[in-house]
Amino acid sequence: MEESHNVITTSDDVEVYSKEWWIEKIQEWKESGLTVKEWCEQEQVCTYHQFINKRRNLCPEEVQTKEQSVSGWSAIEINTSASIEVECRDVRMTIEKGFDQELLQELLEVIRT
Numbered sequence: 132m133e134e135s136h137n138v139i140t141t142s143d144d145v146e147v148y149s150k151e152w153w154i155e156k157i158q159e160w161k162e163s164g165l166t167v168k169e170w171c172e173q174e175q176v177c178t179y180h181q182f183i184n185k186r187r188n189l190c191p192e193e194v195q196t197k198e199q200s201v202s203g204w205s206a207i208e209i210n211t212s213a214s215i216e217v218e219c220r221d222v223r224m225t226i227e228k229g230f231d232q233e234l235l236q237e238l239l240e241v242i243r244t
Contacts, residue, residue, distance in 0.1 A: 148177075153185045166237055179233075219243070 156177070160170045167186075171179045186193070214227045219242045226235065 150189065153189055156182070157186055157190060166234070168233065 156174075159174075160167060160182070163170050163173075165173065167182055168179050171177060171182050177185075214225050217224045217226060217239075219239065222242050224235075224238070
């Protein structure tokens with residue numbers, strides 16, 4: 132195994148990133164002002180899902196899990212022509228069919244803070 136600046140390369144040439152590396156990348160993302168998806172596409176150091184999973188594991192206080200965010204809420208069914216309005220802290224959003232669920236989750240996280 133070869134180790135270089137928080138990155139470990141196994142004998143199978145698989146790179147494993149250290150906790151410190153991930154924390155550094157999470158901080159870089161925060162300072163970028165980009166969404167997680169935009170940052171991952173721009174930096175190309177990990178996939179969106181890898182980043183979300185690592186952030187959830189390393190910074191749980193910053194990320195609400197789906198279980199936490201839906202407690203006290205009821206599931207609703209939206210017919211194909213409907214839209215709904217969501218209001219949170221004086222911010223009102225109209226949600227149309229086919230909306231980006233990940234983007235909505237990120238927006239709500241920003242509004243809550």
